[in-house]
Amino acid sequence: MREAAFVKQNKDKWLEFESILKNKTLIDPDLLSDLYIEVTDHLSYAKTFYKNSNTERYLNQLASQAHQKIYKTKKEPKNRLISFFKTEFPLMFYNHHRELLIAFLTFGFFVLAGAFSAANEGDFVRSFLGDAYVNMTLDNIEKGDPMAVYKEQGEFNMFLGITLNNIKVALFAFGYGIMFGVGTLYIMMQNGIMLGSFQYFFYEQGLLWESARTIWIHGTIEISVIIIAGCAGLVMGNGMIFTGTLPRLESFKRGVINGLKILMSTIPFFIIAGFLEGFVTRHTEMPDWLAILIIGSSLTLILFYYVYYPIKLNKKLKINKDVSKTQEVNPIPQTNLI
Numbered sequence: 001m002r003e004a005a006f007v008k009q010n011k012d013k014w015l016e017f018e019s020i021l022k023n024k025t026l027i028d029p030d031l032l033s034d035l036y037i038e039v040t041d042h043l044s045y046a047k048t049f050y051k052n053s054n055t056e057r058y059l060n061q062l063a064s065q066a067h068q069k070i071y072k073t074k075k076e077p078k079n080r081l082i083s084f085f086k087t088e089f090p091l092m093f094y095n096h097h098r099e100l101l102i103a104f105l106t107f108g109f110f111v112l113a114g115a116f117s118a119a120n121e122g123d124f125v126r127s128f129l130g131d132a133y134v135n136m137t138l139d140n141i142e143k144g145d146p147m148a149v150y151k152e153q154g155e156f157n158m159f160l161g162i163t164l165n166n167i168k169v170a171l172f173a174f175g176y177g178i179m180f181g182v183g184t185l186y187i188m189m190q191n192g193i194m195l196g197s198f199q200y201f202f203y204e205q206g207l208l209w210e211s212a213r214t215i216w217i218h219g220t221i222e223i224s225v226i227i228i229a230g231c232a233g234l235v236m237g238n239g240m241i242f243t244g245t246l247p248r249l250e251s252f253k254r255g256v257i258n259g260l261k262i263l264m265s266t267i268p269f270f271i272i273a274g275f276l277e278g279f280v281t282r283h284t285e286m287p288d289w290l291a292i293l294i295i296g297s298s299l300t301l302i303l304f305y306y307v308y309y310p311i312k313l314n315k316k317l318k319i320n321k322d323v324s325k326t327q328e329v330n331p332i333p334q335t336n337l338i
Helices: 003-022 029-049 054-071 077-120 124-129 131-142 155-178 182-204 208-241 248-280 288-326
Strands: none
Touching: 003 029, 003 054, 029 054, 077 124, 077 182, 077 208, 077 248, 077 288, 124 131, 124 182, 155 182, 155 208, 155 248, 182 208, 208 248, 208 288, 248 288
16 A cells, blocks of 8 residues: 555544544543554554655654553552542443343342242242251341341451452352353342342341341442442453454453453442441441431442443543544644655
8 A cells, every 4th residue: 555545544543543642631541542552553554664754753653652641650550549440440331331230130130039939939038048047037036136147246257257258259240251141140140039038038027127227238238249240240241242343352351351340349349348247237226317328328339439420431531522523633744744
């Protein structure tokens, strides 16, 4: 291809990339990375066929600026971690709200299925929760303290054990996504049925409110992040099935990476849930208003970070792109390109 034709074919993309690099506001890291890869490919082509030309020099300068933009934060690992939770993850997670909805609906359906089964089959709760747990809870109810199970262990030991167990469940929810997402849906089914039958058991004992106000102090975050871990598993599974224009292996790699990012985002929330279960839930004497405040705050936190904030951030990014497009873009200097 002649150099002039090569420039004409790709000039608009280079100008777009140049305007993005000059934009000091929010930049989508995935878009920046994709454009950087494409420009470096063009640079390699120019080095091969238009060696020492103005085109090669221009693309080399553009690639250097992009490299500095992408890797400038690597000197500060602390800032990298903050950037991940503040910008990188929410921007990426916005694209996976569909998988989140599927995980949520699957979990919710099996919660109802668990409650229905418990209501219509006398031994269902025992078969799912185990005789030991059911008998212990019935004994606690007779003693007048149905939530005594949350007071049996020491606070720190319970916090540590619950946190590690929840992380293990999340790892299973993600890891089973390797089975084309079916394994993840199985984990959602298993946990949904368990929750539904568990809550119906207390309803049958006339303790639905007592159990809900206690259990959901920690359960709001705990259950939410298990569903989010299920979303991570579905993202990995979808990467194997729905490849789009990418080679299957590349699509799978992206699914794994994005799934791991989603899983990583849940760790602070599992720690919060473990803390609440170990140190707060045991105080069953707390007033209803305080329990409702904790539950409501937990739900607001989850909905804000995983639903509202990614949408808001992506809208902001879209506005920045639109503004950038409407601004006058400086043409590539004639001294640089043909």
